[in-house]
Amino acid sequence: MSERIRTTRSDTLLASVGGRGVLCGIYDEDAADTYHDLMRDSDGTSEAQEFATLIRPASGPVLELAAGTGRVTFPLLELGFEVTALELSTAMIATFRELLENATVDVRKRCTVVQGDMTAFALDERFERVVVSSGSINVLDAADRPGLYASVREHLAPGGRFLLGVAVAEAVKPGQGERQQELPGLSGRRYVLHAALLPSEEIHEITIYPAEETADPFVVCTNRIRLLKAEQVVRELEEAGFDMVTRTPFASAGQSSPDVLLLEAKVSGA
Ligand SMILES: C[S@@+](CC[C@H](N)C(=O)[O-])C[C@H]1O[C@@H](n2cnc3c(N)ncnc32)[C@H](O)[C@@H]1O
Structure with a gap:
């Protein structure tokens, strides 16, 4: 957990709901019903298609980190x-496996699920493409991101590429400290999402x-x-020994203008 x-x-x-209250992280088992209720319809097809434009067919397995x-x-x-697919949360992996069981035999055969920490993992394989979808790098603190970059470097095959979706952060305006929506x-069922900007102005508490x-x-x-x-992120990647190859803005599902920047990076000199 x-x-x-x-x-x-x-x-x-x-404090106000007494014994009825349960506190959990959004990726924990206790949150599974809420997460599925809000996310079940969330479609990653357009994002996958963007990644696919940068993946050679028959290039061997793709490693996706924080697959959810x-x-x-x-x-x-x-x-x-x-x-x-590598993922840390036991609850997320359990749901992933359930969905996989309902997929076709062909899809099941092409998917391997691994429990692991994207900031420190060691797989016995190198990959031509390592992929992180938009929103996933935002779960990591500055102190943890170098571990991600180092682990990715260790797992890229020669000439391989790191493909990273970065959500375009909205500029925070003064007075926008808190917001709430249903x-x-x-x-x-209906839910309330409350977002509060922490004083550092770099973290939203959800x-x-x-x-x-x-x-x-x-x-x-x-x-x-x-x-x-x-x-x-680009600065951090360069400090971690990557060169940028392409940067492609795209609009994720339901958005009319680009809200994600797809970064393609390779190990310097490789
Ligand atoms: C924003 S969700 C994105 C999930 C999925 N990639 C998607 O696009 O729907 C972030 C995911 O990162 C996982 N996660 C958080 N920290 C992690 C870590 N250190 N290593 C691997 N996965 C992690 C969470 O459990 C969660 O499933």
Whole structure:
């Protein structure tokens, strides 16, 4: 289970709901129902197609890090690639495996699921492509990102590429410290998403909870999202010994303008 992050909002909510309250990280087992209700329909096909333009067919397995429940992995598999999906959370992996069991034999054969930490992993294989979908690097602190870059370097085959989606961070305006919106779940249940900018202005504290005050259990999910700028990631990659090859902005599902920058990097001199 990941660290249980307490937010100011979660403290207030849990104090008011008493024994009904459950605090969990958004990728934990206790959050699985909420996560699926809000994310089940989230489509990674357009993102997978963007990655696919930079992956040679028959280039061997693609390594996807922080694969979650396979939002981008399954479309990559549908496109015919072989994918090794690495993920840290036991709950996310359990759902991933369930979805995989319902996939075709052909898709199942081309997918390997590995539990591991993207900031420190050691697989007995090198890959032509290592992929991280948009939003996933935002779960890592500055102190952990060098571990990601070093581990990726160790796992790239000669001439291989690191493909990293970086969400284009919205500029934070003064007075935008907190915001709240209601989100509909696929089940019909409604949730409140509360986002508070921490004083460092580089982290959003996220709290998601039922809009229905009498919900039992009253599951309060929390997360921290780093507001990373693409230029910062590029700088860090260069410091970690990568050269940038291409930078491609694209619009993810449901967006009318580009909200993700796809970075393609290679090991310097390789
Ligand atoms: C924003 S979600 C993205 C999931 C998936 N890639 C997608 O696009 O839907 C981030 C994922 O990173 C996983 N994660 C967090 N820290 C990790 C780590 N150190 N190593 C591997 N996965 C991690 C979380 O469990 C979660 O599944």
